[in-house]
Amino acid sequence: MRLAGAELVESREILPGQWIQAYHAPGLARGSRAGQFVHARPGDFSGLILRRPFSLNTADPATGIVTIHFRVIGRGTGWFTRLRPGDEIDLLGPLGRPFEVDPRSQHLLLVAGGLGMAGVRMLADEAIRDGRRVTLLFGAASAREVYPSSLLPDEIEYVVATDDGSLGHHGYVTDLVADYESWADQAFACGPLPMLAALARLAAGRRERLGVAKLGRKRGARKAAPVGSPAARRKAFLQVSMEQNMGCAVGACLGCVVMSTSGVPQRVCREGPVFATEEIAWDGAWS
Amino acid sequence: MDLSVDLGRGLVLPNPILVASGTFGYGIEYGDVVDVDRLGGICCKGTTLKARIGNPTPRVTETPGGMLNSIGLQNPGVDAVIEKYAGTWATWKSPVIVNVAGESVEDYVEVARRLDGVPGVAGIELNISCPNVGAGGLQFAIDAGAAGEVTGAVRRATDLPLLVKLSPNVSDIRPIARAIADAGADALTAINTLSGIALAPGRERPLLGNIYGGLSGPAVKPVALRVVYEAAQAVKIPVVAIGGVTELADVLDFLAVGAVAVQVGTAIFADPTLPERLVDELTEECGRRGLTAYRELIGTALPKKAGRPSSKGVEYRP
Numbered sequence: 001m002r003l004a005g006a007e008l009v010e011s012r013e014i015l016p017g018q019w020i021q022a023y024h025a026p027g028l029a030r031g032s033r034a035g036q037f038v039h040a041r042p043g044d045f046s047g048l049i050l051r052r053p054f055s056l057n058t059a060d061p062a063t064g065i066v067t068i069h070f071r072v073i074g075r076g077t078g079w080f081t082r083l084r085p086g087d088e089i090d091l092l093g094p095l096g097r098p099f100e101v102d103p104r105s106q107h108l109l110l111v112a113g114g115l116g117m118a119g120v121r122m123l124a125d126e127a128i129r130d131g132r133r134v135t136l137l138f139g140a141a142s143a144r145e146v147y148p149s150s151l152l153p154d155e156i157e158y159v160v161a162t163d164d165g166s167l168g169h170h171g172y173v174t175d176l177v178a179d180y181e182s183w184a185d186q187a188f189a190c191g192p193l194p195m196l197a198a199l200a201r202l203a204a205g206r207r208e209r210l211g212v213a214k215l216g217r218k219r220g221a222r223k224a225a226p227v228g229s230p231a232a233r234r235k236a237f238l239q240v241s242m243e244q245n246m247g248c249a250v251g252a253c254l255g256c257v258v259m260s261t262s263g264v265p266q267r268v269c270r271e272g273p274v275f276a277t278e279e280i281a282w283d284g285a286w287s
Numbered sequence: 288m289d290l291s292v293d294l295g296r297g298l299v300l301p302n303p304i305l306v307a308s309g310t311f312g313y314g315i316e317y318g319d320v321v322d323v324d325r326l327g328g329i330c331c332k333g334t335t336l337k338a339r340i341g342n343p344t345p346r347v348t349e350t351p352g353g354m355l356n357s358i359g360l361q362n363p364g365v366d367a368v369i370e371k372y373a374g375t376w377a378t379w380k381s382p383v384i385v386n387v388a389g390e391s392v393e394d395y396v397e398v399a400r401r402l403d404g405v406p407g408v409a410g411i412e413l414n415i416s417c418p419n420v421g422a423g424g425l426q427f428a429i430d431a432g433a434a435g436e437v438t439g440a441v442r443r444a445t446d447l448p449l450l451v452k453l454s455p456n457v458s459d460i461r462p463i464a465r466a467i468a469d470a471g472a473d474a475l476t477a478i479n480t481l482s483g484i485a486l487a488p489g490r491e492r493p494l495l496g497n498i499y500g501g502l503s504g505p506a507v508k509p510v511a512l513r514v515v516y517e518a519a520q521a522v523k524i525p526v527v528a529i530g531g532v533t534e535l536a537d538v539l540d541f542l543a544v545g546a547v548a549v550q551v552g553t554a555i556f557a558d559p560t561l562p563e564r565l566v567d568e569l570t571e572e573c574g575r576r577g578l579t580a581y582r583e584l585i586g587t588a589l590p591k592k593a594g595r596p597s598s599k600g601v602e603y604r605p
Binding site (some may be wrong): 001002003041047048049050051076090152244245246247248249250251252254255256257258259262264265270 | 309310311312316317318319332340344345346347348351352353354356358361459504505533553554555556557558559560570601
């Protein structure tokens with residue numbers, strides 16, 4: 001984690017109200033992994049007093065460019081769209097813990113709902129670099145909100161679902177998962193909470209549906225990896241990137257927690273944003 | 288330039304710029320981004336006797352010129368805090384002041400007793416003014432009798448320097464400030480957050496999981512200035528100001544109304560290096576004015592007969 005100036009290189013509206021911005025930030029581009037995020041400071045300190053967290057959408061160590069993808073939802077995100085190439089902002093990052101791919105996983109299933117694309121997009125680049133095969137399932141309300149395939153690597157399979165049927169599968173993106181659950185070695189998801197909860201239910205029943213035998217150990221069960229540990233995520237079939245209103249983004253304010261199965265709230269900014277699905281209390285009192 | 292501050296009972300801060308409880312965790316979270324040894328002091332996250340899981344989410348939201356938070360005192364409990372962090376604190380030059388919260392007088396006393404004598408713990412800031420919890424939140428801060436009782440009980444339980452944090456959510460701060468001072472507090476800190484709410488998109492319900500949150504940030508600065516102005520005249524012990532500090536001018540304002548030091552809170556989220564920069568800027572400012580100690584900046588805006596309670600207090604009574 002460090003605090004660094006970043007110069008806006010390119011800014012464009014890729015979909016109505018959705019923007020991708022490229023910043024020159026060599027340190028971030030070199031030191032970041034898929035799933036991590038940055039906390040960006042709006043320059044207008046008179047009214048906007050909090051930074052805004054953005055998933056790292058792509059990071060290219062060769063050019064020193066990182067991109068963020070966001071929807072304009074208020075004054076803060078609106079402020080960022082008015083930046084012009086050459087303007088400098090300050091970015092705190094990289095923050096949070098990344099996705100962890102099991103070295104043995106060859107087939108990765110990525111699932112994104114709407115803006116959730118920003119959370120998993122970079123993992124596609126990393127997986128292809130490492131020689132893995134990637135299928136990306138994407139869900140949106142309608143065709144006009146579907147992420148352009150031209151912005152994705154050619155090597156991935158891209159499957160779309162829309163709520164109104166205007167493009168691809170007519171229905172939820174979670175409907176598509178059944179076709180891939182035997183193919184996929186691991187799955188990685190980001191999107192609205194109901195989508196993530198549905199995926200968590202599917203992941204929980206997967207072993208039984210596929211008839212995967214529980215390979216017993218001779219002496220007792222394997223010790224569970226601690227919540228938030230890289231091992232806990234690496235072992236999980238499904239890893240999810242969680243979202244929550246954020247204050248400091250470094251773990252100091254405890255604003256952005258999610259309830260865990262251990263009964264202790266976990267900080268999205270520090271133990272997350274990526275969690276193994278088994279770590280999240282999906283039916284807990286909190287959401 | 289002499290920036291040191293004596294808050295009493297041996298608690299001498301290297302400079303008057305502290306970081307406020309709840310905005311700086313346990314001091315380690317910002318890592319290399321902040322040099323903690325340059326801070327005047329660190330008030331850690333509110334600490335209770337037993338672990339607390341805090342309030343449901345959402346817990347924070349931005350508001351015009353400020354933010355609402357409703358963390359609900361999530362913390363691992365005093366014993367875990369000591370075990371995890373005190374060893375690190377003991378290696379720092381900056382004093383760490385542990386913010387203490389409780390549901391009863393006995394809770395506060397027991398937490399204070401466990402902190403007493405722990406290397407790395409330089410003082411206690413009694414949080415009797417958290418607006419975001421049910422039992423033991425605000426009720427100690429809104430009544431002079433209760434504020435004096437809890438302060439006195441903690442005073443008898445520990446020799447640690449004792450700061451007590453005032454709530455702005457009261458009709459008149461002065462009798463409460465006096466009761467706390469009379470009960471043996473070494474210093475006052477003011478202010479805690481102002482109780483408020485925000486609405487969720489669609490306006491079908493309040494936004495925060497706890498409904499109520501505490502307002503902080505530049506939006507509360509005039510309220511903080513007023514409370515510090517009144518408290519500084521009501522008591523003889525030092526007053527440490529908190530509330531919307533984002534630049535040197537804010538520090539100078541709080542010193543002018545009688546604060547001996549300031550805590551930086553919400554602004555840290557946007558600008559983690561602000562407290563260190565304020566130390567530099569305060570040093571430069573004193574140099575520019577030809578001062579030998581920053582203390583000459585304290586109380587310049589108070590009435591000439593400072594120390595005597597204002598006779599206009601009646602306008603704050605309900």
